[in-house]
Structure formats: C-alpha cells, structure tokens
Amino acid sequence: MQSGLKILKFLAITIAVMFMALILLSYVFEDKIKTLTVQTLNKSLKSEIKVASISFSVVRNFPYASVVFNDINCKGSNAETFEGQKLFNAKK
Secondary structure, eight states, X not given: OHHHHXXXXXXXXXXXXXXXXXXXXXXXXXXXXXXXXXXXXXXXXSXXXXXXXXXXEEEEEXXXXXXXXXXXXXXXXXXXXTBTOEEEEEOO
C-alpha cells in the first residue's frame, strides 16, 4: 500500500512539473511564435496580413497550442482588381 502511494505521489509531482515547464516555455518563446506565425501567413498569401495583437496559449485548448489573432486587416495586392482595397477586417 505504501509503495502504491509513493508511485502515485511521484506521478502527480512529475505531471505537475511537466505542466509548469510547458507553461514556462510557452511564455519564453511566445514572441518568437507570434512573429513566425505572421511571417508564415504573409509568405503563403498574396495579400499582406496585419495583426494588431496575438495571444498564444498552451493551456486554453490543452493538449493543443492555440494562437488567437485580434484585429486582423487584409488588403488586396492583385494589381488589376483589388490592389489597395480592404479585403476583410476581423476583430477576433
């Protein structure tokens, strides 16, 4: 019985430490992840995306990481039809 409690205690502490490390790493690399996300979007789209703020969380949709964009603006870049025109504006 004592060994079962020790194993359970060890597992609970291990899971808690891993969860805290995950949260700490998400805060350390948050700015890099935000920058990389916007750069990747702009690289894969023909239009330029501008984002006012981005929030990154590993807890909100655990076990998946989530990136939430706030105040997104997109202007057209097609020289013939949509250049300079606002294609969309989204709050969240």
